[in-house]
Structures are given as structure tokens and as C-alpha cells.
Amino acid sequence: MLGTNPRSHPEPAATAPPSPGAGTLLQLLRDGVPRTRSELAAVTGLARSTVTQRVDALLASGLIGPAGEAASTGGRPPTTFAFRPEARVVIAADLGATHGRLAVTDLAGAVLAETSADLDIARGPDPVLDWVVARGRDLLTGLGRDTGDLLGIGIGLPGPVEHSTGRAVNPPIMPGWDGFDVPGHVSNRLPGSVLVDNDVNIMALGEHFAHWRDHDHLLFVKAATGIGCGIISDRQVFRGAQGAAGDMGHITVAGDDGPACRCGNTGCLEAVASGAAIAAELTRQGIPAHSARDVVELARAGSLPALQAIRQAGRDIGEVLAGAVNLLNPSVVVIGGSLALAGDHLLAGVREVVYQRSLPLATQHLRIVQSRTGERGGAIGAGVMVINHGLHPARIDRLVAT
Amino acid sequence: MLGTNPRSHPEPAATAPPSPGAGTLLQLLRDGVPRTRSELAAVTGLARSTVTQRVDALLASGLIGPAGEAASTGGRPPTTFAFRPEARVVIAADLGATHGRLAVTDLAGAVLAETSADLDIARGPDPVLDWVVARGRDLLTGLGRDTGDLLGIGIGLPGPVEHSTGRAVNPPIMPGWDGFDVPGHVSNRLPGSVLVDNDVNIMALGEHFAHWRDHDHLLFVKAATGIGCGIISDRQVFRGAQGAAGDMGHITVAGDDGPACRCGNTGCLEAVASGAAIAAELTRQGIPAHSARDVVELARAGSLPALQAIRQAGRDIGEVLAGAVNLLNPSVVVIGGSLALAGDHLLAGVREVVYQRSLPLATQHLRIVQSRTGERGGAIGAGVMVINHGLHPARIDRLVAT
Secondary structure (H helix, E strand, O other): OOOOOOOOOOOOOOOOOOOOOHHHHHHHHOOOOOEEHHHHHHHHOOOHHHHHHHHHHHHHHOOEEEEEEOOOOOOOOOEEEEEOHHHOEEEEEEEOOOEEEEEEEEOOOOEEEEEEEEOOHHHOHHHHHHHHHHHHHHHHHHOOOOHHHEEEEEEEEOOOEEOOOOEEOOOOOOOOOEOOOHHHHHHOOOOOEEEEEEHHHHHHHHHHHHHOOOOOEEEEEEEOOOEEEEEEEOOEEOOOOOOOOOOOOOOEOOOOOOOEOOOOOEOEHHHHHOHHHHHHHHHHOOOOOOOHHHHHHHHHOOOHHHHHHHHHHHHHHHHHHHHHHHHHOOOEEEEEOHHHHHOHHHHHHHHHHHHHHOOHHHHOOOEEEEOOOHHHHHHHHHHHHHHHHHOOHHHHHHHHOO | OOOOOOOOOOOOOOOOOOOOOHHHHHHHHOOOOOEEHHHHHHHHOOOHHHHHHHHHHHHHHOOEEEEEEOOOOOOOOOEEEEEOHHHOEEEEEEEOOOEEEEEEEEOOOOEEEEEEEEOOHHHOHHHHHHHHHHHHHHHHHHOOOOHHHEEEEEEEEOOOEEOOOOEEOOOOOOOOOEOOOHHHHHHOOOOOEEEEEEHHHHHHHHHHHHHOOOOOOEEEEEEOOOEEEEEEEOOEEOOOOOOOOOOOOOOEOOOOOOOEOOOOOEOEHHHHHOHHHHHHHHHHOOOOOOOHHHHHHHHHOOOHHHHHHHHHHHHHHHHHHHHHHHHHOOOEEEEEOHHHHHOHHHHHHHHHHHHHHOOHHHHOOOEEEEOOOHHHHHHHHHHHHHHHHHOOHHHHHHHHOO
């Protein structure tokens, strides 16, 4: 733990609710369906007069607006109210080892503008975050919005992050970032909450939000240079006691005889099935490959050794996933990351082993699918992280309290 | 899924709160600390008049009572109010393959009376549940309480259970129980909610409640005839999409060359490290053993092969747990079940491998400990399951609504 931070952002305590209502009404309206005051009263069980008061507060905040009239049952037709996703915007950044992707989204998570660039994370936090701030401002300007419209900024980093303080913790490929106060740096330059998480968690959140919102339990596996996993449980990122949950890359798959892993152990999944491991193996076989991208290109060009290696990596990932499926019983497993771009080979290997090794009760309704958000998943998830935080019912209650 | 059931019991939806308050106040008071109306208003942010109204409703329900006067700051000293754990009682049953254990607890989970008996689960649901009902009534009578005081009945079963309907699903050792309507059968004979779960989940809940309430994330491993795992996440049982979460016994540890498992696969943890597997292995070595209990007795008598086998079983369990720790990042792992009664040998093997194989970030603050609730853990957990359900704030709000 790196100590508390004035910009840390725990969810408001559930045991001490302020007078509730507005946040709950907004939560209902976030589905985009316009509703009358009577409908809102019926769904929530609140008194009609209370609903009117809450609706007025939300109207004043701009988060909802009138949305035309409902069909009349006689007399003056009642007004309906709807969520206004355009009321605020979010800057969402997905920062990888060598590449940065930036989006501005509305409050429904729709990408309004985006950009990307080669960006070496190892240059350190100052230049990298300054890029986020400067390009974020540019995107806002291009949309005719200004920083006063910001709900917040969401940032994904390619390493372990302490979510509660927004700081990287001993990140292996990010010199200069260890313990750096990312929210502090950005908050001095832009208004709004600043939330930070690791890249796999935001990819899991983005994939869940974009395609699997009616599933409560999802695993997202990123197979790229390394291998990581983001766990969505009850529609939220599952973090565990120290926020370290989801580390799948260093689970043993090849035993004590397996190859050495950079973590100091042997036989870790990452040491046998990551893009880096496959590239090294192909190079040993006389087929030069330096990265996960090289492996994917070889596979696309029809290289049989590359195809076989990717399929076997899928089986190895499947071995570990079979255990994760038995333990966590998700209803969806999504395979993403650059290795997944090689087409169905990785997925075929994963399916082969999971359906063989997991229990029937756990696989009965299980879907194992390729990522659909692809390279945009991380930025979408970084935006969703900020939206879910900023529009949390208790926070809205405080925001619009009169 | 076995369809819906009128006695199923989802938690009330979070999106449509009734006018809140009483349930939240009770939740605060469940810590046993008496509080004045002013203190309750200060903690909750509710208006003093609202607190008075809620407190009156809770007094009328008998769930709280006056608890003397607070120190006065001048004028008449204010009354304090405290939770009354004796207001209701719970019948809690932990049913094993050949043994049943029954307790009556108060609303703080304290065991007021208990009994146990040899009870063959394979006799089928009618005689077994009738034993629960009859002995439950006897315990109540002995305490001078009657069935009108019941908050509910909690039952743990030694097989997979669909928690939402309270029915066993394809249980391997429970002929006649598959799909049987346990809540229906019991509800026809006793008042109160009837909740059912599998034995490992209630053991995890009991251990967490009794000893680890300030830890949000706990894994409980039951190592006995079989091997199972109960996951506590955010202080609740983690169930996953189909309620099948926590199956640790059929995760691969010995690979394709490992021994055949009753599930149809090879090399499952249960096939190499369960009490049944160890007993079979010792028998092969010329040391007759038929059960986990035999193995434990041999170990206690100093049998070196038994001690070695238990230590190795600990290592095998540790292999699987190391992966679970990386994935879930709990802060406590509790080892229970009859094999754990062999003393430190099992635990030593578990620790050896988990600390070697899990990531430093995940083991930094991890405690791996022996079960302390022992044979009472299941019954305590079955009681806690009913209490947490019955005293859920939204349910209390409805109960005392005026």
C-alpha cells in the first residue's frame, strides 16, 4: 500500500446513505428510455412529490432533459424525461508499452473522437501524461467542448496499479512510474476525477460494457507480449485484497521442468504461451521473430510452425483457464490481445482444453469468444471506469443535493 | 437451472429502494454498540425526526431495545438503543455424508444449543429433513423458545446446490435429492425462510464470520474425502454465473499422466490429494486405510508413509491454491476438513508451495491458517446465511414499514 491520497476515490459507504433518490433515478434513466414522473414513481416506489423534486434537481444539473410527451390517457399529456449522455464528456487513455490511444466519450460510453500515436511509456510519466493532457485538450476543442465539460479522465497503464491511489506499483516496463502520483499530475492540469487502472482491467471493463452487459461474470484474457486476465464479477472489476487479482500469466502450466520465467519461477503460463515466448521458440527453430506482432504476421502468411505454436499457446492458456472457470464460473470468457489477432487458431486451442478439462456444470452455458472491441477496448473501458464512478447513485445524490 | 420457486429469495433489487432507514440503522447496531438517537442521526446523516421514527419501528419489532442512558451533557440523559440478538432464533443444519449437526443460534450467530447424530444422507430427503425438523423443535423447546421465534432455517448439503431455489443439482452421493424442493419440504413444517447451500460455502461463511470478519477476501479449502473450496469475496459467498464457483477438486495438478478421477478426467487435484486418494495409495503400499479419518489416525500414530502422503497432498493442494491466490488475491486462506486435523503436515505442504509459486504482491500480506471453527464451522455458517438474509437492510425496511 502506498498510503492514502486526497484524490483517492472509494465508493461512498453503503451503510450511511444520504437522503436517496436522484442518483437512483438517474441510474434507471441511463438505459436511454424516456420516462414520465409517474413511471419513475411506480418503478422506485417513491412518492410522486419526491420524484418531482428529484427530477427537478436532475434537470438543473443537465444530466437529464425533457424528452417529449408520453401518450395521453386524457387531459394534458405528461412530459417524459431522458438521460442526456452529452451533458458531460470523459477523456479516456489506453497507454501501452510503445503506443498510446486516446478517446473522448460521452456519458453513454460512445466514442466522440479519438487519436493514437507511438508513445514510449519508458520515457516516464511527465512527457507521457503531458501527451494525454495536450491531445485530450485538442480532441475536446475539435468537438467544440471545453474542459469545464469534463466528468473526469480515465487512464489505463501497462503494469500493476493501485487503483485506490492511481499509482503504479513496481511496474516492470515503466521506469520512473513506480509510485508516481498520476491523478495528482493530471488533476493539476485538467478538472474532473482522475482514475487509473491496469490495461487488462480496463480492457475487461470495455469488452463487458460494449458487448456483454447482461452477463454478470466475465473473464477477459489478454494474450500479447505477456499474458494477463481481467475479472468482471457482478459487473464490476474484481480486485481482491491488494488489488492484485487477475494475474494469470504466472500460474504454473509446465511444472518444474518448464522454461524459466522473468518472475523467477519456472513453467509459468507466460514463459510458454506469451507472444514473447512463442517468438523466442520460433527463432530457435530458425524462423526469426521478435514480437507477438511478428508471430501473428507469420501465422497470417501461413507459416505452419507459427500456426502450431499459436494453437499450442491456446491449449496452454486453456489449461490455466480451465482451472479459472472451475473456480469462478463465469458465463463468458473473452480472448483478446495481439495474439488473438491471428484468427481462430488461439481460440481453437483454448476451447479444446477448457471444454475438455472444466466441469460440465461450469461449461454448460459458457461462451468462449474473441474480443470484439479489439484495439479500442482499453479506451472504452477507461471511459466506462470514469462514468461508473462519476454517475454512482450516492455521488449523484450528493451532487444534486439541495 | 431448475426453474423459479416461490420460496426463492433474491436480495431486493438495489435500483428501487423503498424509503430506507430502519434496515440501515439495524445494520449499524448489529455491532452490539448501544447508540443514542443523536449518534444514529450523526452517523447516517438522517434528520433527527426520521431517526426517531425508524427507532420506534425497530423497537416495535423487538429487534432493538433500550439499553440504558448515555452520559448526560446537561439535562435529562438520552436513552441508548442496542441490537437484541435474542429477538429471534435460527435453526442451522450441517448435513454431511454420514453425519448431521444441528444448532440453534441467536441473531448474533452465537450457538445457544446444539446436537449431532449419525445420519446417512443417502436415506433420502424425507427422513433426513424430518430429523432436522424434529431435532430442531426439540432444541427450541429445551431453550424455552417456540417456532414463532424463528427467523429461518439454514441447511448445508454435501453436494452441489442451486442456492436460489435451495435444490441439490446432480449430487453424486445423495440419491433421491436431485432437484428435491428442500425449502418447500421444510417450510411446510416450520415457519421462516429456508436457505440451502453446499457444505463448503457454509463452512467458508462460518469461518469468515467467526474469525475473519475484518477481511473482505477469504478462501476456505475443505480437504476431506473430496476437496472443495468456498470463496468469500466482499464478505459474501462468491457463486459465479451458475452458482458453481469454488470447484477446486477437479483442477488439473498431475496432468494427463495422473490418476483417473471419478469426474472422468485424469490428474485432478481430488484424484491425487483427497483423503480417498491418500487412503487408496497407502493401501497399495500395504498399509490398510479406507477413509480420510484412517489416514489422519495413521498420521497421529506416527506412520511415516501417512505423514509423507499428507505433506505431499498439501503440496498438491498448494499448487492449485497458488493459482487461485494469483487470480483472486485473498488476504486469508483457511485449510479445513478432516485431513486438516492431521496437524501441521497438510498446512506445511500448502504453505511450502503457495509461498514459492504465488506472486510476491499476492502473498505479501497473505495468511494461510488452519480452520479454527473445526466441526462447528458448517452449522455456524448455515446460521449466518439465514441471519444475513433475514436482516438485510432492504428486507428490514419492508418488515418494519408503517
